[in-house]
Amino acid sequence: MDMLAMLEDHWWWLIFAALLGIGEVLLPGVFLIWIAIAAAITGLAALALPIGVPLQFLIFALLCLIAVWGGRRWYAANPVSSEDPLLNDRTARLIGEVVIVVEAIDNGRGRVKVGDGVWSCRGPEAPAGARVRIVGADASVLQVELA
Numbered sequence: 660m661d662m663l664a665m666l667e668d669h670w671w672w673l674i675f676a677a678l679l680g681i682g683e684v685l686l687p688g689v690f691l692i693w694i695a696i697a698a699a700i701t702g703l704a705a706l707a708l709p710i711g712v713p714l715q716f717l718i719f720a721l722l723c724l725i726a727v728w729g730g731r732r733w734y735a736a737n738p739v740s741s742e743d744p745l746l747n748d749r750t751a752r753l754i755g756e757v758v759i760v761v762e763a764i765d766n767g768r769g770r771v772k773v774g775d776g777v778w779s780c781r782g783p784e785a786p787a788g789a790r791v792r793i794v795g796a797d798a799s800v801l802q803v804e805l806a
């Protein structure tokens with residue numbers, strides 16, 4: 660008899676939970692753990708109770724919803740602090756930097772050189788070559804003032 664066919668339903672759920680747990684460790688994101696918990700509970704319920712596969716899938720779906728909802732609430736109440744809160748906010752990281760105007764700011768619009776790139780900007784009139792300080796950002800348009 661085929662070894663895979665010999666496994667009972669609850670083992671499949673527990674194996675699935677373990678694989679999701681491994682995926683959570685390997686892939687950043689803190690999401691798979693909630694689904695792994697739902698799969699593990701479903702597997703334990705299938706082990707303890709004589710329930711059919713359709714009901715197991717229903718239990719799993721409900722537990723997924725509850726686990727993800729509970730996880731989101733828990734993380735909202737217990738935010739994870741970061742050593743670099745602006746890590747993924749490039750425009751916020753630029754605030755305070757002094758940059759060079761490469762396309763004159765005329766009628767409040769121009770372009771500035773930031774690192775090895777050129778960004779659109781808004782600010783007071785300034786000729787090409789002038790130094791300006793980044794004071795804010797609106798999407799990918801930098802707000803500048805004369806430095």
